[in-house]
Amino acid sequence: MVMRMSTLFLRTLREDPVDAEVVSHKLLVRAGYVRRAAPGIYSWLPLGYRVLRKVEQIVREEMDAIGAQEVHFPALLPREPYEATNRWTEYGPNLFRVKDRKEGDYLLGPTHEEMFTLLVKDLYSSYKDLPLSLYQIQTKYRDEQRPRAGILRGREFVMKDSYSFDISDEAFKASYDAHRAAYIKIFDRLGLDYVIVAAMSGAMGGSASEEFLANAASGEDTYVRSPGGYAANVEAVVTPVPPPVPYDDAPEAHVEDTPDTPTIETLVGHLNERFPRVDRPWSAADTLKNVLVMLRHPDGTREPLAIGVPGDREIDEKRLTAQVEPATVEPFGDDDFRAHPLLAKGYIGPGVLGEKNASGIRFLVDPRVVDGTRWVTGADQAGRHVLDLVAGRDFTPDGTIEAAEVRAGDPAPDGSGPLELARGIEMGHIFQLGRKYSEALGLQVLDENGKLVTVTMGSYGVGVSRAVAAIVENSHDEQGIVWPREVSPADVHLVATGKDEAVFAAAGELADELERSGVTVLYDDRRGVSPGVKFKDSELVGVPTIVVVGRGLADGLVEVKDRRTGERTEIPLAEAVGHLRSVVLRS
Template sequence: MVMRMSTLFLRTLREDPVDAEVISHKLLVRAGYVRRAAPGIYSWLPLGYRVLRNVEEIVREEMDAIGAQEVHFPALLPREPYEATNRWEEYGPNLFRLKDRREGDYLLGPTHEEMFTLLVKDLYSSYKDLPLSLYQIQHKYRDEARPRAGILRGREFVMKDSYSFDVDDEAFKRSYDAHREAYIKIFDRLGLDYRIVAAMSGAMGGSASEEFLANATSGEDTYVRSPGGYAANVEAVVTPAPPPVPYDDAPAAHVEDTPDTPTIETLVNHLNEHFPRQDGDWTAADTLKNVLVMLRQPDGTREPLAVGVPGDRDVDEKRLQAQVEPAELEAFTDADFEAFPMLAKGYIGPGVLGEKNASGIRYLVDPRVVEGTRWVTGADQSGKHVLDLVTGRDFTPDGTIEAAEVRAGDPAPDGSGPLELARGLELGHIFQLGRKYSEALGLQVQDESGRLVTPTMGSYGIGVSRAVAAIVENSHDGDGIIWPREVSPADVHVVATGKDETVFTAADELVDEMERSGVSVLYDDRRGVSPGVKFKDSELIGVPTIVVVGRGLADGVVEVKDRRSGERTEVPLANVVAHLRSLLRDS
């Protein structure tokens, strides 16, 4: 296969697109791989579509290798199945909804759990039919609030989604592990720098899940890692609960006047001034901060929630959101305070919250708030705090919640050392759905004894178009893209330089020989374009091996350049194809 740049539908750009923030967006547009059609919606140009198809093919090969079977669902889907699982509502404004000419409700599929579950229900009926893994590589739609970052987070994108169906958890574990291994092979072949982290499952439901995150500063996900190998999405970090503290000799709780101390900082200053301690200063960590939020359930109802965290930590909204899904967080407004007159704004404490019957508000605390811990916290009266309030003696929360921020230096939950924070870009997500979808849609099979059992499911996604951008995020330099061999739009970029027709004749012959040998070529055969422009284009476009046919021709050699290292080798014309074939074989 030869693409000739004299006729190739390609125009490289010298300027970054004005709306581009991340490097992959800039480079993919400038190098002529993609082009914006609407916000978050991109067209693939010839080089770009070739890369996308290469990525798809790698994904397909590895999915086939674990026995997953490829199917293809429509993108335009009826409302009913999504209604049955509540997702028609849950997805909120992220879902593209439309009506057909008969006013029937349809959606553009964001993922296809429902459709796969119904299809298996339609065709299968026995435990003997399982295990089963199905997948598709298909266009998906999500109406992102702020589509940006080019194809890294588009509103129409290509995804590989697969679903496993098993009779029990043990069999599911095998399906899950097979996918995990396949994902490792895929991301390795894509040349990505990535890490597998424990993760929450989000709106999909279910429990166990892992994310494959590319290391990238442009990543939207923050995750933590420890020297001992622990890695988790911030939402998934589990706070180790310290052991209970003895409190037999703790003084009784006592309410004190703390005027004008609505913030932790003013409170700590007041404490140090008016209630100095023997054993050192009061710090924010001695205080218990109670934060109120409203949860909006998918059915539209609102419910208050109080979250208690040590005063030296903020509530991390993303972590809290992950805990309360599918509900959405909303602010606790002044109107809400009016509806709960027992709450003293700025001085809220477990005196009211700890007793459900007092306020009716559910009260969940950080896992560090264990039995026996002693706190300074609001006394439910303006200008007053309570000191020496002991957890388990003076108040009992309704439970714990992972809502406090995670900080660099926090201990890893598995004891593998202090945590470090890093940014990552979600490439893939594998997770245990359990029986959420099979139950909601009535998928059952007969077991060995003829009883109906509900299969357990797994869901596995790869952002295929996003992976193209992630590769660029991971693999570029100041001059342009550097494609890994397996995804490059061509094996070799041949650049014919100079005005002499003999150069083009020699390059033509070389390219013909390459084509016959099965080496795919991007051939810069443009007349009247300067060598400088051609070299710049070759760096920008990023084919891993560049062959320059030009001045060396007089000596019977061409220059073979490695795009990544910049290393140049002079190779006799007659040996070029053999040289390339050995390069391709070795990489």
């Protein structure tokens, strides 16, 4: 059915919404695709819902193609299964919790691992039933602390989540690979500019995972890539560990007065002034910075943690968070310092840190702090530092942690060259869950020998509503959205200009003919609206092919404009249907 703008529930806006930070948010609201209902919660207007359903359909087709079967779970879920896997607690304030009239505990599902596991347990019992992949396209909830960026990160959103069930880790590999291949097809069809990166699996549990990131400066995920093809989410980057350094001829550690040097900068200045080196000046990289944080565990308890990193690197909060999950990271406050009087703020050193040491505070260091490396670090007294402190000789940390920032130029862990940093939007995530959920919920089947085997699971997500925004991030210009053809709300945006009724008659007929031939049409049939406003709206709305019926009609011509390139061609009205069909089908 032709969508006529004279009656379409659409009002384009000239002003960006005040709360909009990213371009997709601005354009989707201005072009009348979505409308905010509450923070992080959006309504889909007619054009927007069409795009959303097209994205859903692409995802559905590619999931069906790998034999995944569509089901549909409720969003309102009982607490018990999430209690069994501890996610009721682990999710913390990100989970919307609901009480029913009988004070029963429910939640709004953020993902459905538990429910799928229980459903399969409910119906299946033999290795002959496997492999199995189930999926749903469903509304999810996550109570984000700072919902932002419109539908890029909402609190209610549409996700495709699927789950694979296999008899063994080897068999799982095929399910994983099938999903990976399907995801490539999906994101190709969505017209996204994306990369596949190694990733941490986060609160999902499990061991191996990859993310599909749409390249976008507005993305919340930072990833790295090397010239040799390495790519990873920054949380997943593993620091290459240098070989140990011989330290037989290293001088003994010695404590020096370093008054007023609570920062790395002041310390390095002091070292170069008072202890100048012959070969090269002291730099931040020679110092070991010991940072204190508090971990908040899911059960509410707090635990202090000391992290030692080379002084030229900051702690990357996201990398640290990924390492300590499900605990969260809180600042180590003044009260905490008072509770640990051995810690000399600004001059903290390994002398008191570590579980075997005076403070009893767990002490993890950057993987670069290998045995034999020599450091300047705090001497645990205000105004004093220790020099020539050798790791492995003078102190032994409790372990290592990947918490230091990753910097452009760092070596890729696989030796494929220096890393480059980029930003992306997480569009898909595939990961091996292993047996975390099947063990917690008792999903076992009988194997060929009649023995009970715990099922190996995989979990796979696509951000369906987010994809609509990511596509806009990837595909727009100054004037508005430029939809890839497969997800455009219409194939053709037909604009009738002027006041001549003959123009509207011809355009109306063309619109009907196009629809009959399978080309969907958004028809701007508004009277009394200037051509300028109509052209502006057509650029903003972003249908890839714009057809103008106007003054040229006197000569039997209409104009066809490519929204992306701006290229215009005049063609005879009589050939318009055939021409447009070929344009639509060709792309």
